[in-house]
Amino acid sequence: MRVEVQGLTVRYGDVTAIDDxxxxxxxxxxxxxxxxxxxxKTSLMSALxxxxxxxxxxxxxxxxxxxxAAAMRQVCLVRHSADAxxxxxxxxxxxxxxxxxxxxWDNDYALELVDLFKIGLKTKVGELSLGxxxxxxxxxxxxxxxxxxxxxxxxxxxxxxxRYAFYDTLLNDFMAHPRTIIISTHLIEELSSLxxxxxxIDGGRLVLQEEADVLxxxxxxxxxxxxxxxxxxxxxxxxxxxxxxxxxxxMVYGALDDEQLVRARQLGLELGPIALxxxxxxxxxxxxxxx
Amino acid sequence: xxxxxSPIYRQIADRIKADVLSxxxxxxxxxxxxxQYASYYRINPxxxxxxxxxxxxxxxxxxxxxxxxxxxxxxxxxxxxxxxxTFFGEVVDPMVAEARAIGIPLAEVxxxxxxxxxxxxx
Amino acid sequence: xxxxxxxxxxxxxxxxxxxxxxxxxxxxxxxxxxAFRDVEISAWxxxxxxxxxxxxxxxxxxxxxxxLPIAVAHGRxxxxxxxxxxAFSVVLALVMTAVEWLGFLVEGGIYSLMGWGADERATxxxxxxxxxxxxxxxxxxxxxxxxxxxGGIFVLPVALAxxxxxxxxxxxxxxxxxxxxxxxxxxxxxxxxxxxxxxxxLAGTWAIAREMPIRVRA
Numbered sequence: 001m002r003v004e005v006q007g008l009t010v011r012y013g014d015v016t017a018i019d020d021x022x023x024x025x026x027x028x029x030x031x032x033x034x035x036x037x038x039x040x041k042t043s044l045m046s047a048l049x050x051x052x053x054x055x056x057x058x059x060x061x062x063x064x065x066x067x068x069a070a071a072m073r074q075v076c077l078v079r080h081s082a083d084a085x086x087x088x089x090x091x092x093x094x095x096x097x098x099x100x101x102x103x104x105w106d107n108d109y110a111l112e113l114v115d116l117f118k119i120g121l122k123t124k125v126g127e128l129s130l131g132x133x134x135x136x137x138x139x140x141x142x143x144x145x146x147x148x149x150x151x152x153x154x155x156x157x158x159x160x161x162x163r164y165a166f167y168d169t170l171l172n173d174f175m176a177h178p179r180t181i182i183i184s185t186h187l188i189e190e191l192s193s194l195x196x197x198x199x200x201i202d203g204g205r206l207v208l209q210e211e212a213d214v215l216x217x218x219x220x221x222x223x224x225x226x227x228x229x230x231x232x233x234x235x236x237x238x239x240x241x242x243x244x245x246x247x248x249x250x251m252v253y254g255a256l257d258d259e260q261l262v263r264a265r266q267l268g269l270e271l272g273p274i275a276l277x278x279x280x281x282x283x284x285x286x287x288x289x290x291x
Numbered sequence: 292x293x294x295x296x297s298p299i300y301r302q303i304a305d306r307i308k309a310d311v312l313s314x315x316x317x318x319x320x321x322x323x324x325x326x327q328y329a330s331y332y333r334i335n336p337x338x339x340x341x342x343x344x345x346x347x348x349x350x351x352x353x354x355x356x357x358x359x360x361x362x363x364x365x366x367x368x369x370x371x372x373x374x375x376x377t378f379f380g381e382v383v384d385p386m387v388a389e390a391r392a393i394g395i396p397l398a399e400v401x402x403x404x405x406x407x408x409x410x411x412x413x
Numbered sequence: 414x415x416x417x418x419x420x421x422x423x424x425x426x427x428x429x430x431x432x433x434x435x436x437x438x439x440x441x442x443x444x445x446x447x448a449f450r451d452v453e454i455s456a457w458x459x460x461x462x463x464x465x466x467x468x469x470x471x472x473x474x475x476x477x478x479x480x481l482p483i484a485v486a487h488g489r490x491x492x493x494x495x496x497x498x499x500a501f502s503v504v505l506a507l508v509m510t511a512v513e514w515l516g517f518l519v520e521g522g523i524y525s526l527m528g529w530g531a532d533e534r535a536t537x538x539x540x541x542x543x544x545x546x547x548x549x550x551x552x553x554x555x556x557x558x559x560x561x562x563x564g565g566i567f568v569l570p571v572a573l574a575x576x577x578x579x580x581x582x583x584x585x586x587x588x589x590x591x592x593x594x595x596x597x598x599x600x601x602x603x604x605x606x607x608x609x610x611x612x613x614x615l616a617g618t619w620a621i622a623r624e625m626p627i628r629v630r631a
Contacts, residue, residue, distance in 0.1 A: 030335055042629065051485065052626035067624070072488045079629050083486035086479050087630075100419040101487040146488065167333055175326045175336055193299055193334045213298040213338060 001027045001074060001147040001180040003048065007056035010043040010204075017043035019204035020056070025182075025197070027148075030174055032195035032212065033184040034280055040204040041184040042079055045150045048182075049077035060148060073103060076146035080153050082137035087126035091119055091136060095143075102144050109173075110143035116165060130157030138166055142173050150182045155191075163187070167194060188277040198276070202284040212276065219274035220256060223249040228267040232260075239282035251282055299334055303342035308351060311366050312374065318364045322352065416484055416497035420476070424501070425508050428472060432512045435460045439516075440523060452529035457520045461513040461540065466547040466579070469509065473551020476501070477618070478559055482627045495619055498552065502615070506544040513540050542607035543579040549614035550575050556621040559628070571617070575610045 003025040010018040017040045025031060035041045047054045050065040050072050058065050065071040077083070085094045091114065098105045114121060117135035125133065134156045141151050155163050171194055174181055185191050192198075198215055200207040210218075219239070222229055226248035237253040251274055256264075264271055310316040325343060329336040343360055346352040351366045363369075390400050439456040446452060476498050484494040514537055524531055535543075550572045558565030 029337065046627070050490075053624050067490045067492060069490050069493060072485075072490055075488055077486070083627060083630060084483045086483060088479075096423075097419070097483050097487060101415055101484060101489055140486075144487075164333075168330070171333060171335075172330055175329065193332070193338070196335045196337045212335070213300055213341065217298050 002061050003027065003148065003180065004059045004062075005044075005048070005056070006059075008044070008047055008058060009055045010040070010047055010052070011055075017204055018047070021201070021204065021206050022056075023199065023206050023209055025180065025199075027180040028178050029180065029196040030170075030194055031180070031182045032188070032191065032198045033182050033201070034188060034198060035184070035201040036284055039202050039284070041201065042152055043204075044201065045077055045079070045152050045182065045184065048148070049075050049150060051077065051083075074147040075150075076102075076141055076144040076148070077150040078137040078141040078152065078154060080134070080137070080156060082125075082133060082140055084140050085125045085133070085136055088124065090122055090124055091128075092121040094125060094136065094140070095121075098140060098143060102146075104145045106143050106145055109145075110139055113139040113142060113169065116169065117162065131159060131162055134158055135162060135166070138169070142169065145177055146179065148180045148182075150184075152184045153186070154183070155185060155187055163190065167191065170194065188280055189275065192276040200280060200283055207283055215279065216273070216276055218253055218255060219279045220252050221249055221272040221274050222252055222264070222269050223247065223272065224267060224269035228269060232264060232267060232269055239279070240285070251278070253279070253283075299338050300341040300345065303328065303332070303334070303339060304345050307342070307346060308370055311351060311362055312370050314367070316362050318362055318367065320362050321358070322360045322362065324359055414497075416489060416494055417500050420480070420497060420501045421504055424472065424476070425505055428468070428505060429508060429512055431468065432460075432465075432509065432516070435464065436516050436519070440520065443523075443529070447527065447529065452524070452527070453532070455517070455520060455524070455531040455534065457513075457516045458532065458534050461516065462535070462543075462580070465509065465513065465540075466543055466576070469505070469544050469548040470551035470554075470576075472505070473502075473548040473553075474555040475551075477552045477555035477622060481622065481625075482630075485627050491623055491625060495622060498618075499615055502545060502548050502552075505548060506541055509544050510537055510541040513537075538604060539579075539607075542604060542611065546579045546607060546610045546614060547576055549611055549618060552618040553614045553621070556618050556625065560621050560625045568617075572614075575614050578606055578610055 005024065006022050008018050008021045009016065019040075021040075021044070033041050033045070043052075046052050047058050048060075048065065050058075050067065053066050060071045060074060063071050065075065082094075084097060085091075095107065095110050095114070098110065099107045114136075117132065117139065119128065119132050119136055119139070125136065128136065134154055135158065138151065138154050141149050141154065155166065158166060167190070170181070170183075183191065183195075192212060195212045197209065198212050199209045208215075222232060224232075224247065226243060226246055229248040229250050233250050233252055239251040239253050241248060241250045243249075256271070261271075307316065307322065316322060322343075323331070325336050325339045328334070328339040328342075332339070343352060347354060347360070350363055351370065352360045353363050354360055386400070387397065390397060436457060439460050443452055443456045446456075481491065481494050481498075485491060517534065521531070523529075553575075554565070554568055554572050557568035561567075
């Protein structure tokens with residue numbers, strides 16, 4: 001499913017959550033939507049799912065999504081503890097809504113997942129632990145088998161084994177039923193190997209959109225004598241620096257060419273990779289770092 | 292499972308090459324599918340596919356349409372040859388530098404290597 | 414159609430069950446009371462004319478506040494939901510009126526068997542319109558509070574004006590201090606006034622909920 005966002009703005013009173021954002025996703029990939037708290041991830045996804053009227057345009061496969069029955073059928077957004085799960089309802093009743101109202105719903109798969117995550121069918125949603133409620137959200141999101149499936153912070157409250165079960169399930173279901181999946185998370189380190197493409201937003205604006213593997217190869221940590229490091233990094237995008245005595249490490253963003261690699265060797269500088277998570281931290285840093 | 296730093300596809304490709312070199316993967320043997328790899332290592336299938344594509348480009352693997360990926364007949368010889376080219380620069384030189392740094396005489400290093408030779412292998 | 418079917422099957426069944434339970438409770442209570450004093454009023458009329466409207470208001474609130482977000486989260490539009498909920502309001506009011514009629518029928522049998530006396534009651538049409546208006550006013554209030562937060566309070570005078578009319582002609586539902594004579598002045602036009610109330614409540618619900626954002630559940 002192709003996603004096109006053009007000049008999207010979301011405001012709550014005086015607060016601007018999304019500020020004139022434009023981007024497009026070609027679809028059929030697992031996308032990671034990364035951003036700090038309050039960066040606008042939930043607002044963006046809500047606009048993509050037709051949960052609120054967009055100012056600007058949000059189109060799925062070329063048609064606007066808001067209040068468009070044909071486009072809405074293709075979308076599923078699960079925010080935190082499941083929008084489609086009412087606290088007073090039993091889990092079995094929550095699944096009945098999916099079966100009744102979603103054409104693409106796979107009920108056998110839903111039951112299989114409920115069993116996997118050890119969620120009691122007779123338990124009321126309000127009585128589930130936070131982790132179980134998140135897992136129920138994952139059940140709804142995956143069993144919906146929507147061409148555009150969005151999971152917003154679905155790992156909240158899950159313990160480590162449950163999170164790994166979630167990642168495995170997500171990956172296997174994506175391979176069996178390829179579709180566009182957008183996941184937002186804080187646990188970048190854990191999830192990053194699952195992502196094909198990364199969209200980073202900050203302060204309601206798009207910071208970058210890039211293939212995860214390309215992004216990984218973009219960051220380099222340059223370590224060595226402070227003056228040599230300074231000389232080497234002149235004119236480069238330096239995301240962050242730290243010093244220990246006379247040794248300095250600088251995080252630079254952008255691929256290095258052969259000439260630069262040779263120069264680094266001449267200066268005796270050590271070049272190392274940067275984890276996606278560290279890149280993210282520095283790319284979204286409001287103070288200290290340069291964009 | 293991955294260090295999340297250098298591109299994952301390169302790490303996967305290196306792992307498959309290591310398996311070919313060690314003989315764990317034999318000539319004309321089928322390798323696991325992209326999805327099996329993705330599922331096993333918990334990585335995106337596109338990433339696994341990228342690793343496979345790199346190995347096909349390097350002629351380590353070949354594709355049989357509709358069946359899967361296989362190890363090239365010449366893959367092991369080729370990788371050994373490439374390994375020999377870089378062995379002294381990438382393995383021996385740093386080892387000598389390390390030995391000097393911690394004060395092990397090179398004669399002692401050579402004696403150790405000769406012991407391996409006399410024991411008939413690594 | 415899918416939304417309507419699900420609402421009709423689940424919520425109507427739930428409401429009918431609650432009404433049935435209330436009937437059994439009312440009859441049981443009447444027997445208890447009869448041990449201490451003469452029975453002069455219909456217990457079922459208290460349920461039908463006083464508890465019933467509030468219950469339907471509650472179901473109306475539930476439909477918008479709880480079920481509408483689920484429909485949108487399952488890829489349905491607000492418009493589809495509102496069409497279904499509008500049709501459902503008529504079906505639910507009809508079913509509840511039928512339950513009310515059946516209740517009076519059975520209660521009447523018991524009363525004549527026991528020789529008890531009952532008070533007046535309204536026409537079926539008055540009950541039907543009362544239920545219809547209360548349910549839609551419930552939807553209207555929920556839509557206003559969900560969309561405008563505290564600002565939803567401004568819908569309350571409107572809601573009060575809409576429901577006040579419904580109870581005037583239903584005996585046992587409480588007397589109004591100022592407008593007691595109004596239904597007699599209006600005559601059959603009264604029913605028209607109630608139908609208009611229903612229309613206003615429904616139109617208000619549509620206007621407010623049509624583009625309502627779906628809030629994150631707390």
